[in-house]
Amino acid sequence: MTIGIIGGSGLYCLDELVTREKRVCVTPWGEPSSPLIVGSFEASPQSDVVFLPRHGEGHQLPPHKINYRANIAALRDQQASAIYGVNVVGGINREMCPGDLVIPDQIIDYTWGREHTYSSGGELSAGAGSDSSEMPIQHVDFTYPYDQVLRDNLLQQAIALGLQVHSGGVYGATQGPRLETAAEIARMERDGCDIVGMTGMPEAALARELGIPYASLALVVNMAAGLGEEEITMAQIGSVIDSGMVKIRQLIAAVVQVG
Ligand code: HPA
Numbered sequence: 001m002t003i004g005i006i007g008g009s010g011l012y013c014l015d016e017l018v019t020r021e022k023r024v025c026v027t028p029w030g031e032p033s034s035p036l037i038v039g040s041f042e043a044s045p046q047s048d049v050v051f052l053p054r055h056g057e058g059h060q061l062p063p064h065k066i067n068y069r070a071n072i073a074a075l076r077d078q079q080a081s082a083i084y085g086v087n088v089v090g091g092i093n094r095e096m097c098p099g100d101l102v103i104p105d106q107i108i109d110y111t112w113g114r115e116h117t118y119s120s121g122g123e124l125s126a127g128a129g130s131d132s133s134e135m136p137i138q139h140v141d142f143t144y145p146y147d148q149v150l151r152d153n154l155l156q157q158a159i160a161l162g163l164q165v166h167s168g169g170v171y172g173a174t175q176g177p178r179l180e181t182a183a184e185i186a187r188m189e190r191d192g193c194d195i196v197g198m199t200g201m202p203e204a205a206l207a208r209e210l211g212i213p214y215a216s217l218a219l220v221v222n223m224a225a226g227l228g229e230e231e232i233t234m235a236q237i238g239s240v241i242d243s244g245m246v247k248i249r250q251l252i253a254a255v256v257q258v259g
Helices: 068-077 148-160 182-191 203-209 234-258
Strands: 002-007 017-023 036-041 044-053 080-091 106-109 170-173 195-197 214-223
Touching: 002 068, 002 234, 017 044, 036 234, 044 068, 044 234, 068 080, 068 203, 080 148, 080 203, 080 234, 148 214, 148 234, 195 214, 203 214, 214 234
Parallel strands: 002 044, 002 080, 080 214, 106 170, 170 195
Antiparallel strands: 017 036, 036 044, 080 195
16 A cells, blocks of 8 residues: 655655655646655555655745645555645644644635646546546535545554644635735634645645545644734744654654554
8 A cells, every 4th residue: 555645844855764766757737746755664664655745845836836736646646545644734723732733624725726626627538547637527525525544543643652633623725825814814713714724725625536535634833823922933833843743754654654
């Protein structure tokens, strides 16, 4: 079983991954954010992992410029049968504070203008298939946007490692790259959002369209706009990312180990 891992801000490589190959891929939807890193974890040599840094190896892609379709299609082409997406987020729920891990169970999508579907409406012509960008219209069930088995894997391993984790939450996906206004966050709170990030969608929906089980592992790096005492700075976010990614790496390694 090949496990796909999509790294977010602060997770551009997996030190524990013994790289077999750096694979440059092209899909009918264009190129993914970077070459795919194919390998296995030191502690579990039998594991088969494909890693992709969502923002590119040097964080050169802002959230609205990421080719989400190419990213998910490239992982599908490497036979990924599960995808874990790592996201950094702001906390809206007062209990979801910087440094906390969240395994969201719902999404509200506020993004716009992104290439968000493979369902272009083209006829599936003779010879068209995984090599074609033409896919017939499909209305996938997205009632529960994240895969429950993968969410359980994350939760169980987080508990086993003694990590503080929130076992659910509504992920509000915003357009970025700017952060939100206080009024936007107040509206998102009224809508029921617990956390806010810029990269959760359309990634989750595209994985669903291709039938690949997908879950998100989110790290809270700041309180969302208007909720904290201080201005949100990149320096503050950076220091939480540095310590938080240690936990994320540990958790991912454990999840891969159990398969
Ligand atoms: N808003 C949106 N995306 C984010 C935030 C935020 O406050 N923090 C980290 N990613």
